[in-house]
Amino acid sequence: MDFVNKRTRSVAWSVVDRRRRIPEATVARLPVYLRTLLDVQGEGMTTISSERLAELAGVNAAKVRKDLSYLGSYGTRGVGYDVDHLLVQMSRELGLTRDWPVAIVGVGNLGAALANYGGFGDRGFPVAALVDADPSKVGTMFGDHEIRDLDDLPALVNELGIAIGIIATPAAGAQEVADRLVAAGVTSILNFAPAVVTVPDHAQLRKVDLALELQVLSFYGQRESIGASLREELGVAAESKESVS
Amino acid sequence: MDFVNKRTRSVAWSVVDRRRRIPEATVARLPVYLRTLLDVQGEGMTTISSERLAELAGVNAAKVRKDLSYLGSYGTRGVGYDVDHLLVQMSRELGLTRDWPVAIVGVGNLGAALANYGGFGDRGFPVAALVDADPSKVGTMFGDHEIRDLDDLPALVNELGIAIGIIATPAAGAQEVADRLVAAGVTSILNFAPAVVTVPDHAQLRKVDLALELQVLSFYGQRESIGASLREELGVAAESKESVS
DNA sequence: TCCTGTGAATGTCTTCACAGCC
DNA sequence: GGCTGTGAAGACATTCACAGGA
Structure with a gap:
């Protein structure tokens, strides 16, 4: 990566x-x-x-x-x-013989979409809890779930066996959320916030950075224009390329 | 990675x-x-x-x-x-001195969320078009955009200068969408569909695979339980770990 | 003195090429 | 004969360690 x-x-x-x-x-x-x-x-x-x-x-x-x-x-x-x-x-x-309940922290645009996205539950990662720091959201329902407070994290981990936390907050709150998740006993974290987040050695952190992906495409995309004109100049045919998704 | x-x-x-x-x-x-x-x-x-x-x-x-x-x-x-x-x-x-208009293909749960997600336009990747293959969606409005047909892709590329295509369709349609994007002249593609997609050499493909990330976390998460008990047994203190997001 | 820029060393990942088994 | 499993080679990435300029 x-x-x-x-x-x-x-x-x-x-x-x-x-x-x-x-x-x-x-x-x-x-x-x-x-x-x-x-x-x-x-x-x-x-x-x-x-x-x-x-x-x-x-x-x-x-x-x-x-x-x-x-x-x-x-x-x-x-x-x-x-x-x-x-x-x-x-x-x-891969440890997929059991389910791993997930908590989504941050029920904004992205968090809400992830909560609705069926692809998680299907693959053994049921969305078991939604958490938000915004008091006006806490207590309201979203789909099947009542949105819970950040302070409830330890209880949620206990009651629901939350194993993975998904950070879908703005960048500013990401590190605190990560800290709180780890403190609550969640040692696997997937971070969608565009921020650098640090976790202790015994925890696992992965990230999905949408803007980063686009920026990398931008890098190669502009080179491509150069490459394309050069290819044209040189009369070189394009080879075939494989990529995995 | x-x-x-x-x-x-x-x-x-x-x-x-x-x-x-x-x-x-x-x-x-x-x-x-x-x-x-x-x-x-x-x-x-x-x-x-x-x-x-x-x-x-x-x-x-x-x-x-x-x-x-x-x-x-x-x-x-x-x-x-x-x-x-x-x-x-x-x-x-990085080629960020200009904007790179983006087309989102597939206006389901994920596509809709990405369309609403403000983070793209802010960073120089304005969502310029929404595309779907479903005739019942084509022609309807979503936010500011009329959802267009897949067949309109070449026209959209011409009119709006679409530089990047985001695939947010189900897995089954992903390869065809990629082919159509490339045929329409879009050489940078970001694939969210959980499917292997291939593009010709002159195109760039990146992927975001949410289930994959969770499965990797699952792998290390189950090891972690082993590691944790071993650590306890051995009385080894956890070191600090840094990860980037 | 401080901090960059970079050869050299090390570590990790990919690919080749073929021995060995079905 | 066909296909796996794996040493060995090669490519790539990270990190060290220090020369050298501000």
């Missing part, structure tokens, strides 16, 4: 690591494989080769094999991978 | 590269520096050291210096970087 989150490793981590360390870049691809395998399974296929999976997932076949090898040797030489078996192993590895 | 987008380099690209190639990882951090510098500027500071900028941006100081060195030598030894000057250079490099 990059936008890949930085992580220093504590002593305890390296102990865990020693058992079977999966590289960060691989972890970020597992969900893509998972989704692809679900599609493939839906079409009734029972085995799949690394080459085919690579094509569908938009990556290189060697990368697929290496990635899957971190999960264990679940393939059969000459045949490929058993789709069902791979799905089970992968779900287990 | 990682979810870092893959990019093969065409011949024309390497020509462009030779002038001054900025590593992908650096490009992804420039927007963070930019935002930080705007904050700092707002507080009236006129110069900043790499160390301070690093702290505010949540990265290592050496990384800041190396990143900024790709833009040219804009710092002063013994003093630091001139905030205003750096902002100008960085904006220019």
